Amino acid sequence: RVLILAASASLILVAVRLCTYIRDDGAVLPVLVFFIWLAMAGEGLRIMRRWTNLVQALSTAGPGKRAKSVKFAVDSSVQDSLGMKVVTILVRVLIASMLSFAAVLGVCAIAAAAQHSVGLFVEDIVVWEEAKNELVITNAGASVLTMRRSGVMGGSASRGSTLPSPQDYMACGNTWYGLQLLDYALLSELPYIKPTAKNNLPRLLNLLMPHVNISLVQTSQEVGQRPWMEFELRGHPTEDSRPLSVVAVSGTNLDRVIDYLEDIRMWTEPIVLTIIYTLFPSTRSWSRETTALFIGSMHRMMAAVGVRDDRWHYDRILQHVRNISADGSRQVVLTGHSLGGGIALVVGALAGQPAVAIQPPGVYHSLAKHQAIQQGSHELEGSSALHKKSLSLVVEGDWIQHFDQHGGLVQTMACDQIGKSLAAGCHLLEGAIFHLARHCGDVANRFTEVNHHYDPTAATMAVLRTCWQVALDLLDWKATVSSIFGSAAQVQGILVAGVAVSAVA
Template identity: 35%
Template sequence: FIVWFNYVFAGNTVTWYDLFASTTTCYVFYAVIRCSWFLGVSLWEIGWQSYAEYPTLRDLLAPPEPLGPSSPRLDGQNSPAREVVPSPMSPRRSVSVPGSAKARRIDRQAKMLLYGPIMVLVIVMAMFGLIPLLCDLGIWCLRVDWLQGLADASSRLNRMCRFSLLIGLFQWTQQFQFIFPRWYRAAGVGAAKSWRSTLIMWAGYCVLGPVSVARLLQWAFFPLFGLNAAGRTSVYNFIVPQLITEGVSAETMDGILILLWMLQLLYASHIVVKEINLSDWQKDAFYDDSMWLENTIQFKCMFLVPMLLLFFRGFASPAMGFTYAQNDLIVLTLVYPALLVLVWWCTYAYISLRHVKLPRFMVAATLTYFVSGTICEIAGIPAGGARLIVWAHLMRQLIKRASIPLLTATHSASSKTSLRQTHGMERSWCVLLMRVSLGLVGLFLGVRLAFGVLASIQENQRLYPQVPFIQMDKASASSVTVDHAIMSSSFARDASLGHGPRNIARYAVCDQEFWGLHVTDYGMMSLAAYFTAVEDQQAAVDAFFPSQGMKVVPAVEGDDQFWVEIQVGENLTVIAVKGTDFWRASDYNEDIRMWTEPVVTSLLSTVFPTVKIWSPGTTAMVLDAEQEILSAMGIPRPDYKLTRVIDYVEASADRLASREVVFTGHSLGGGIALAAAALVNKPVVAFSPPGMYQSISKHLYRYAPDRRQAFQATHNQSVTIIGENDVVSHIFDTHAGLVQTITCSTEHLAMVGCHMLENTVCNLIRHCKGSRSRHGFDSCRFEYDSKIIMASVARMLDVPY
């Protein structure tokens, strides 16, 4: 379809290689969508498993026995010939004891569940600990852009990944303690059989224990006592002064310390399993409902307690604050579930591939890695994240086909049915909510696709209706009428159009000048930008500002320019950006693209109310991370329209060096003007724009990477005029800088009237009587009149009007 569309509407020739490249491109994006779906479904399932006390994990550790004819019934009605003594065990356990072969399989599967998670934690922690260590020592540094956040030990992402791994280690230790209550006795006896084991065991605990306690106390309390860098890392200065002297950071040493603890506990568990009879192995605990419930509650608390400690540590610190703590908490709540999915999936693969030879599996993994790289090269997507996703998708398909069923595979359907029946009402509501959310996402993507296709067709075939969208009528030297779509506005330099109510209140901006002009002057210039031809733009400027000597700079020949440069005197240039064109699908597509993230954030806040208390810094961090992920995945992001405005200003830098440049615009044009002004550090006056306070972060990531997350740029030299009951100004993002809210005199009519620029300018003229404006209009009238649209339609149909 993509090749056909490209050939028919873009006129490009198509070869077999193009067809093959398009197919691989589609597969890359399919792999991204499929892996994202897998992650979402896994998080959904893990959430419900946590809510239902992990029934699937319990089935793996204690598979339920099928009930035979001689087994006791679960409804409590036993056979009268045989009285069954009540047991504290769950009825999931049959009276019959499984055979020796099956018992060995259960024990082997349980051991895999014990070793699998800790092995995954060790491997992941080794990456987060050793890569920064090698870089700090100057041996080798990871130079991949999209992995810098993971390779830098001081970055927030790396810190939260280490903290998530530490929580995982706590939870694994808690489970180990639950399964082997007297593990220390088994470890002592097992280690005593070899002097090497004794040395590793007790020397490790004697060294790691005091260092960890001291480091934990420093980490927990240094924000409250304001310790300097030396005070925060004094334990490492005492233990490994040479490494600290050579530039190894305390964050890197924290990762090494966690890794050593993982290796120590892994070795201890290996010894305990050898002497398992001395550890009071609670094998029956998996069958006892009360003991399992207590275990799962402790497992959840091992996550909640460190998470709350992390938040309140930052919240109570005068050196960090609420935003810092909130950002850490949000990253943690995203990283920890992903780590849980990784541990669960790797453990599942470890168990289900137990019959596969390791060398054979490693060869297959290596081949699929090279195949994924080849696919991405053919598709023209060099991003490393895309290659990793394609490799993960291929590996998942390989594991699914090479794996054998788990011991509880025959009970999976019944387990899911039991889960749905146990929490039927809650799960039904959540499923309904998810389906509605997915429906909204599908609707949004459909609208985006429709506008994108229509805009491409319209742009390539130049399918623009030859009907005027705006026209001006200069009745006399003192009055001007502008017909704009379904609106008609008249401006007069006398009181012929009426002054409105007496003693009308004045706005705060009425007696102010911004960079040499009044706000109504900028409004009239924004109205002039809606005219298409340069001659019409110049005529509108001359009618709005007679005898002012303002000049419109002509656009480059053949350039479809959607802004107008107006030279005001010798030292001032105003760049007025046109708003949404009624006939252009690309403008509607641009509206959706530029403000997708704020709308999604608003929708999320209805499901997750805590989103409403996100600070601007937190929102900027989330949007910046979204752009980082899209860039790493190689997902194409076409240039925004503001790119052309920025390029125009930068290309004209020499010509405009001696002039003050001010941006202005209305609606979409106002939003583009706000973004462009923030990116090139210029002043702006915008009318009825969507907000730009949150959205600016993604534009900073793209156009000003040296100022990423510097969302405060929208406060600088920014003036915004918004009207009451204007939907566009209130539902898309929030506003920054100086914001003047005005009334809407047409709120009793159609809602679109409160958004129209002419209505806003008329309102300002009435409320700012006697202001020092350049246009000189003293009265105005705004009304609904669709004569320009009706005349255009009549002309197209060749009927009289």
């Protein structure tokens, strides 16, 4: 017993030393010390078993004698049973999944750091142009939205001068803080466009929203943060007559690897829950509070061992929304498309502000992670923070929406590109704008005709041309390698957090 106590005390000291060594600030985390000690103690017991059996065999073995092994509480022959074999296979599958997930995160993190250091970005993915009486928005050269403006056609405007207003969906004709769904969809398009003199965003904003007094107040293209814009509406009817600020968040940019990394990190836990539901169907009866406890506990455990997964692309957005809504002098609404819509829902729930999301992935379960990480006045409201003040517009056939379940008010629309759904034909913001204009009309009478064309082959060729250009730029391998390792400090935290998430999950 004395020997065991002495060995345990020695291992605790070693664990404390290792903990202070791996931590930059030298802090000692009790949970981390415990797990290090537990791992070393388990390995020590396995080594002791092997050496004890070896010593016993050497001391008793001889001519005509049969070696006897030391009997332990757990018979090692149990390991040969069918149950243990199944458990071993499952553990190996889980370890392989964990390593694969960590490898994907690592590759994305290194590629994102290299891309940022070398500057391998496409200048403009989404562009717009004003041609006579038409406004054309092109996304990646494949999705083309054409809007014919009213009041500029002269004598030719006699037939079909305004869009029909069939009101095909329950959400049609309704407004949220004075704006209809079509308005929020149009505002969600703007953050995809880089605010340069060539793009002239104020002019585009006036063309898209001529019926309101709206101005572009602030744009953010900060590295490592999600691009977003703030619009201010004055003299527009709202519920309480306060000025309205609309914060529009950009979705995934096709040329940015870091955006795909953020997508993976945002919706890791719901995918893990889906796997658990498949393997153990009875877990589908878990309440949202149960899954929130599971997800929140996982991240609190990570924080307890010193792995902080609290840096997200929405940090600046959340801080800004809290600042401008702190005094209550203005109404704030968040909006966005795809990843931007998911972030709008998360930030709205954390800050207690309404959100109108266009084709977002669900955040019903993944919200628990952000509530556990972020410190805010609404973090204890659970799913009610999402249900009270959120509207999600989802499209049938859009596989992006199935990453998690949806909460709050949900309006489902049909897809006009259902035959191209696998090529993201039902996830295009331009397609959603076209469908809204066609089936809900335009109350503001801005457009007389709206058309949408999608050619995924053109997008594929654009991606191939971009990859070819990137390959040419990467021929200078020395500069590329130095850039990657020069940014190693930026990706270290993401790599550690990714391994920890996959291990705990």
